[in-house]
Amino acid sequence: MNKYIVIVFLFFVTLGVAQNDISYFKLDSSIVYVDNSKNTYFTVTFPADSIKSAGMENAYLIGGDIFQFLKRDYDKTIYNNKSKIEKELQVLKAAMKYEVDYLEGEVFNQDIDVLEEVFLNNSGKRFHLWSYKIPESAFKDVEVNNEIQQKVSNYYFLNCIVNDFVSSIMTVSYGGEDVEQKIEFIKEISDSYNVFGGPIDIDGTYAKMDAEEENTNIEFVNDNAGFEVEIPSWANLLKSDLSVSLVLTMPDVDNVKNAVNLSWFEKDNYKSFNHFNKELILDKKTGDKLGGGIFLLKKELDITDNLNGIAYKIQAKYGNSLYDCQYVTFETKTHFVLIKFVATNQTYDLNVKKFNDFISSIKILN
CATH class of the missing domain: 3.40.1000.10 (Mog1/PsbP, alpha/beta/alpha sandwich)
Known part of the structure; x- marks a missing residue:
């Protein structure tokens, strides 16, 4: 040897x-x-x-x-x-x-x-x-x-x-x-x-990298929920149940990986789109539960022209840490969709443009 x-x-x-x-x-x-x-x-x-x-x-x-x-x-x-x-x-x-x-x-x-x-x-x-x-x-x-x-x-x-x-x-x-x-x-x-911020979606990551070698991007097309979105080059695709959600994380900076989560819900689960927005965002008060954390504050934002819902910047507490988030909603013919962007106080400004560009690429299908 x-x-x-x-x-x-x-x-x-x-x-x-x-x-x-x-x-x-x-x-x-x-x-x-x-x-x-x-x-x-x-x-x-x-x-x-x-x-x-x-x-x-x-x-x-x-x-x-x-x-x-x-x-x-x-x-x-x-x-x-x-x-x-x-x-x-x-x-x-x-x-x-x-x-x-x-x-x-x-x-x-x-x-x-x-x-x-x-x-x-x-x-x-x-x-x-x-x-x-x-x-x-x-x-x-x-x-x-x-x-x-x-x-x-x-x-x-x-x-x-x-x-x-x-x-x-x-x-x-x-x-x-x-x-x-x-x-x-x-x-x-x-x-x-x-x-990646969690287990890797192997098939999705291969398809994304293969497309990037050809200088193109892949699209996530959800005919059932009625929308499609372009997967950007910075996105790291996590393993998820693609029948209900799409999860990706942003590039690692100081070992922090901001997350983006798209979840879609059948309309039968809610009385109306307004009811959906109230339950997930509008009726939240300081101290309420927000996923695994605690809701603190919210501020209304302008929503991108391609979407028909609402957008809010939200501050939440998970454990002992504060997080700056964006919650965005939109409606298709069959589903209500919630998009969550979760960042730390230090990384929100660094990555919010990536998030805004990402949601701007969403297309609601007829």
Whole structure:
């Protein structure tokens, strides 16, 4: 076994990787890795047209590069998505320190030079990229017999928080490769990270990503309820009962994923559209229950021209946290529809335009 294979395997053991619900998509010009295991829920895309096992658990040759997908739990008493950025960095850097201490003490028996960088991807998600160069002494027992068995010179770890775990993608470079180009390539991969707010709708996500490779968007067409809506590029589709609801989350920022939920109800359940609006919005008073939270305040908003209902900004309390929401309704021939946008105080302004653009694409069918 090559020396670099041993090192990667040891890193895997220290992290521990859940193997449930791991899969991948093969699109026309890319490979999408999917981790749909409990409390993880993310995808990441690689510009490649082939994938095969690299001979280690959860490690693959994607195109011409080796990638291993790792994750570890973190202490929720230190960090959650209400914590300050400093606490997130503390968790990310602790994951690096744990591995560096292990490598220096158990693998190489000497100090290693570590480079690290914290950056935001194009969606505003925070990543910690760290790398090290293998000491020359590590190659004493390695025989390089052909071009494939080149010496691995550097290891790279792209770390971020995905729901309840620190996710890490490990890759390598070989002697003669440009390290700066490798780092830029890894950063480009970070831009494709999609962290979902719950279990992933696998079929819907595949269809959406496949369409995006053709520079088009898919539409959710509900002939039964009498409406259709375009699924935007930012939308992460969650698994839901599509006979009654469509649920999606927005891009992860500071490990917060704002949610959009469309639910439709048969008209027989209500006396009128006005009755529907009163029950769900208009008659709500401070202290009333609102789903799993408590209703606090509401403010009427202008509704988009394509819809025929009402729109309100609502403040609610879930647990000890305040949330800014929008509730929007409309009526079709057969159903009443409620659209909920749920955001934190800090993320509402960041994402409300996405929500407004989304509801503007709704078409009520004749």
